[in-house]
Amino acid sequence: MNWNEYYTKINNSKPSNLLRRFSEMNVMRRTAIDLGCGSGKDTIFLLKNGYKVYAIDKEEIIKKYIDDKIDKEEKMRLEYIIKDFGEIEFPKVDLINANLSISFCNPNKIDNLLKNIKSSINIEGFFVGNFLGILDDWNMNKNMTFFTEQQIKETFKNFKIIYFNEIIENKKAVNGNLKYLHIYELIAYKSKN
Numbered sequence: 001m002n003w004n005e006y007y008t009k010i011n012n013s014k015p016s017n018l019l020r021r022f023s024e025m026n027v028m029r030r031t032a033i034d035l036g037c038g039s040g041k042d043t044i045f046l047l048k049n050g051y052k053v054y055a056i057d058k059e060e061i062i063k064k065y066i067d068d069k070i071d072k073e074e075k076m077r078l079e080y081i082i083k084d085f086g087e088i089e090f091p092k093v094d095l096i097n098a099n100l101s102i103s104f105c106n107p108n109k110i111d112n113l114l115k116n117i118k119s120s121i122n123i124e125g126f127f128v129g130n131f132l133g134i135l136d137d138w139n140m141n142k143n144m145t146f147f148t149e150q151q152i153k154e155t156f157k158n159f160k161i162i163y164f165n166e167i168i169e170n171k172k173a174v175n176g177n178l179k180y181l182h183i184y185e186l187i188a189y190k191s192k193n
């Protein structure tokens with residue numbers, strides 16, 4: 001399944017569980033990156049919640065899915081960055097949301113990506129995202145990156161961990177096949193000291 005087929009299948013789905021969990025914490029911020037935004041379920045949620053959003057994805061076609069669902073004023077608060085997220089520097093923001101995207105980074109570029117994520121979050125800002133674990137069914141894919149709990153905690157050691165959760169389950173993937181899913185969810189806060 002290519003990305004466009006994926007977007008068509010998940011078009012109009014609800015925002016990710018983790019982003020909804022974060023929004024229930026009532027720590028509203030102003031600016032956000034939606035990393036690997038895809039067809040934009042989280043980008044749209046952030047726009048509807050008043051954020052200025054940088055929607056980053058390497059697929060130009062994502063614009064078609066998002067533009068259709070937002071009004072003029074929301075469009076003014078949205079900036080697309082159509083690039084490989086492993087190769088660019090990010091704008092400074094209060095929130096980075098990354099749902100099912102970081103693990104698609106090539107292992108050669110993951111250090112750069114993680115470094116950029118951490119440095120582009122403003123003080124008192126948040127990271128909200130997930131990482132596929134080393135037991136995941138797709139772990140033979142050499143173009144993707146899989147994580148241990150220790151690696152994630154080491155990466156975010158200068159952040160305060162607000163929420164950390166491991167999920168291991170057999171789950172129907174978007175392509176309809178049953179998949180052994182291993183994923184870590186993280187909400188982390190960049191405190192002043």
Ligand SMILES: C[S@@+](CC[C@H](N)C(=O)[O-])C[C@H]1O[C@@H](n2cnc3c(N)ncnc32)[C@H](O)[C@@H]1O
Pocket residue numbers: 003010016035036037038039040041042056057058059083084085086098099100101104105106
């Ligand atoms: C599984 S989809 C998730 C989309 C969206 N975050 C969601 O939750 O619906 C992964 C997205 O990451 C994007 N992506 C994968 N590798 C990327 C890269 N190196 N640079 C930028 N975007 C990338 C894909 O194009 C795709 O839109």
